[in-house]
Amino acid sequence: QVQLVASGGGLVQAGGSLRLSCAASGRTVSEYTMAWFRQVLRKEREFVTAITWSGDSTWYADSVKGRFTISRDNAKNTVYLQMNSLKPEDTAVYYCAADPSINNLRNVLPTYWGQGTRVTVSS
Numbered sequence: 001q002v003q004l005v006a007s008g009g010g011l012v013q014a015g016g017s018l019r020l021s022c023a024a025s026g027r028t029v030s031e032y033t034m035a036w037f038r039q040v041l042r043k044e045r046e047f048v049t050a051i052t053w054s055g056d057s058t059w060y061a062d063s064v065k066g067r068f069t070i071s072r073d074n075a076k077n078t079v080y081l082q083m084n085s086l087k088p089e090d091t092a093v094y095y096c097a098a099d100p101s102i103n104n105l106r107n108v109l110p111t112y113w114g115q116g117t118r119v120t121v122s123s
Contacts, residue, residue, distance in 0.1 A: 001026050001112075002024060002025070002026035002029055002032060002098050002111070002112045003024070003025045003026055003112075003114075004022055004023070004024050004096050004097070004098060004112055004113065004114030004115075005022070005023045005114055005115070006020060006021070006022045006094065006095065006096045006114045006115060006116065006117045007020070007021050007022075007023075007117055008020040008021050008081075008117060009093075009094060009116075009117030009118045009119045009120075010118075010119065010120070011120045011122065012086055012119070012120070012121055012122070013121070013122050014086060014087055014088055014121055014122065014123050015085060015086065016086050016121070017082070017083060017084045017085075017086065018083050018086065018119060019080055019081065019082050019083070020036065020080065020081040020083070020094055020096075020117060020119075021078055021079070021080055021081075022034065022036070022078065022079045022080075022081075022096030022114055023076070023077060023078050024077045024078065024079065024098065025077060029053075029077055029098070030053050030074070031053070031100055032053060032098040032099060032100055032111075032112075033050055033051065033052050033053065033098070033099060033100065033101070033102050033105060034050065034051055034053065034070075034072065034079040034096065034097070034098050035047065035048070035049065035050035035051075035096065035097050035098070035099070035105040035110065036048040036049050036050075036070065036079075036081045036094055036095070036096055036097075037094070037095045037096075037097060037108065038090075038092035038093065038094045038095070038119075039092055039093050039095065039116070040091070040092045040093075044108070045095065045108055046061065046108070047059075047061055047105065047106055047108060048060070048061050048064055048068065048081070048094070049061065049064065049068055049070040049081065050070065050102060050105050050106075051070045051071070051072055051079065052102075053072065053074065055071070055072055055074075057102075058070055059102065059106070063089075064083075064090075067083065067084050067085045067086075068081060068082065068083050068084070069081075069082040069084075070082075079096060081094070083119070086119075086121045087121060088121045088122070088123045089121075090119060090121050091119060091120050091121045092118075092119060093116035093117070093118050093119075094116060094117050094118075094119055095113055095114055095115070095116045095117075096113075096114040097110035097112060097113050097114065098110060098111060098112040099111045099112070
């Protein structure tokens with residue numbers, strides 16, 4: 001079992017920044033690739049970014065490339081999502097997730113989900 005706790009959401013003006021955190025716990029957390037997803041009301045949850053626990057590989061949705069950065073602190077079992085140059089269209093509930101397979105994550109089929117944290121970007 002892997003438990004994920006996301007935090008860091010809030011209200012920010014367009015052009016601003018936020019950093020989300022996802023604290024992971026569990027016996028085999030180091031075996032999992034970690035990812036962030038987001039969901040807008042009445043729309044499907046979408047993949048945002050992912051990182052292996054070694055940090056040697058990352059993936060980003062085209063919509064956030066160059067603005068968002070995923071990173072991890074293995075000592076704290078925590079993954080971060082630094083969001084810069086935020087736009088109103090980034091407004092969503094953000095979820096962290098874990099799975100051994102990047103393919104599962106890209107297909108929005110992770111084994112473990114954390115609870116969401118809401119990000120609101122005002123124009």
